[in-house]
Amino acid sequence: MSSHSHAEGQLPHEPEKATLEGRNKVLGFWLFLGGETVLFGTLFSAFLALRHQVLDGPQPNELFKLSLVAAATAILLTSSLTSVFAIQALHNHNVKALINWLIVTVVLGLGFLGLEIYEFYHYVHEGHGFTTSAFSSSFYTLVGFHGAHVAFGIVWISSIIGQLMKKGLTVVTAPKVYVAGMYWHFIDVVWVFIFTVVYLMGKVV
């Protein structure tokens, strides 16, 4: 690791790929996201197989409020944009902007999570509990797994913000930021599929 030689003000343009450790982390994370794709793919398959099994519970088209989901979607997609700004700040070695954009990203993530918790709370009151039907179990599992990913990302990025404040931008912290950014994009992409497959298709049928 050559972090010591770089730390003195001569950070390379792409500090996340400056060391072998950094390159390993980025590649390893790409592969991890490949595995995550299979994970969500399987959850989507289970949902698609079970989504008509509503039993006595509400139908998806009675249940879903598209305005709420659209607001959540807009918030989450915006947070993807702000995380891109964060990575741009990383490449410009602007630690202050980097931290600020990450904070904005986390706040937007929290907003999304808040809406989702409200949404779930609302559905349970409509008679759509986790154990109501196979549809409800697979719905909460798929959307809940995504929500748990968002929650994990919020905690993760927050801890990275703390490290950036303490240690600044180095070849050690840069890969962490970059990888967390990849993660955040990934959960955004997954949400686009959830919005389409769960909510839009639920409204149609």
Added chain:
Amino acid sequence: MDWLTTVDHKKIGILYLIAGGFFFLVGGLEALLIRIQLWKPLNDFVSADTYNELITMHGTTMIFLAAMPMLFALMNAVVPLQIGARDVAFPFVNALGFWTFFFGAVLLNVSWFTSTGAPAAGWTAYAPLSGPAFSTGHGMDYYVLGLQIAGIGTLIGGINFLVTIINMRAPGMTFMRMPMFTWASFITSALILFAFPALAVGLAALMFDRVFDANFFDPNNGGNAVLWEHIFWIFGHPEVYILILPAFGVISEVISTFSRKRLFGYSSMVFATILIGFLGFMVWAHHMFTTGLGPVANALFSIATMLIAVPTGIKIFNWIFTMWGGSIKFTSANLYAVGFIPTFVMGGVTGVMLAAAPADFQYHDTYFVVAHFHYVIVGGLILGIFSGLHYWWPKMFGRILNETLGKWTFWMFYIGFHLTFFIQHFLGLLGMPRRIWTYLDGLGFNEMNLISTIGAIMMGIGTIMFILNVVITNAKPQNAADDPWEDGRTLEWTIPSPPPEYNFKQTPLVRGYDAYWKEKMDGHKGMTPAEPIGSIHMPSPSILPFTMSLGLFITGFGLMYSRDWTFITEHIGFYIAGLGLLITFGSMFLRSVYDDHGFHIEPEELEDKGVKA
């Protein structure tokens, strides 16, 4: 303590070997109990319930807790050496992978000692049999949570090997110069990456069904039991290739070394491996021909399955052509490798028979299937592992296993194996169903079952002889040469046995396939170094992988008993589960906040052996 905190891939390999070997004995004991129960008609050696527990745990243990860890042992011990790397890409994650496997395995086996007993729904855990309606008690809870935790370890292990092989090859080690075992490990790791998350989802859904009253697989609440089969086999079929490809890799190394010839058709071997890996994902429904998917699905999956015979045949012929005209040395390792070839061919032939959907309706759930997959998994994978262990033992431990005893072990195990399983083909064709705990007299099953049991006992004796060999060898001093077989072809034979913790004093320069052999043929004593001697960066040991896994173990345990334990307050299990998660996430937090800069080994500390400049 050193072993609890190590992040050295060679030590982790040894840990995998010890733990995997232990569970191999456990699974073998379960197999022997099964065979003793079946040695005569209407036997009452074990009860029907115990029998169900035995077959479930035998299958689960052998696949997840014995075979995979032993493969990971070989991969950890050898892959970084073969590509000229100082370590794996993520040493910390490597240790974490071992400990999650270990604690998952322990959790699964704790079930034997609980009042409700071990899981008893078969290793495939078919729903709804595995659901809360039919599997009351906690057996299946141990199955879903134990495997879930162990699966995390496998997944991160796979990612680790992928990154290691892609990013950390020595200069000159192009992909088409990589040794076959490394190639096989690479493809296996890719399969792990895409197969295990599916299993994770299946296990999570089953866990939700059992612990939180979800309705995934319960038809009464709209669930779908066939969904479980799809999810299980989209993982389960690639799993077969996850197991067998590294064995193929071992066989390629061993046969080439002991024939003193370059592996015949190297590039076709590489592409055959990739093709097998790819097709492995396309054929999962051949486990489900009798489920009622319809003739179109059955036909497609039938043909896709038979296609796998093509790349496998390429490999078989390449091994034979490698031996052709070679000066073959029949060491113990090579005996296992040569014995592997006809055995695996037989397993492959019955595989093609089973792949024919109409025929499968006859063979389905008979001992023919049992015979087939034991030919593939024991006759393929276990012979491959034994071969690899004999071959790399001197590199791992610095001592050569006793050759005479090794050969006796081989014959005892090999004859016992064929005695056990060859005859089961005929039992199956006669109509003996699998998963039954006893059978009536006068059906013509008696003698064949007796012979099968005798064979199983011989395999047991063979295994004990191997352990004896290990004990005897361990008493000897470490005296293996760098290149103990004298015909080593790949990079691991250029460094001392066992290797120093930094593996290579200087990263070697690779100038062709079979890098070391090429240097030998060019008249050089060793590899040309690719770098000057300098200080070597090493990762520091850490207890965190252990505590992270321990936390998951506690979580699993608490979750299972969330409804039963009320001795202090309601749902105390959930609090215990929370405590476990706190330990895990706390450890993750510590890991993330405190940067591990490792330490350096300076040139003057390097021993004066290893690669000569």
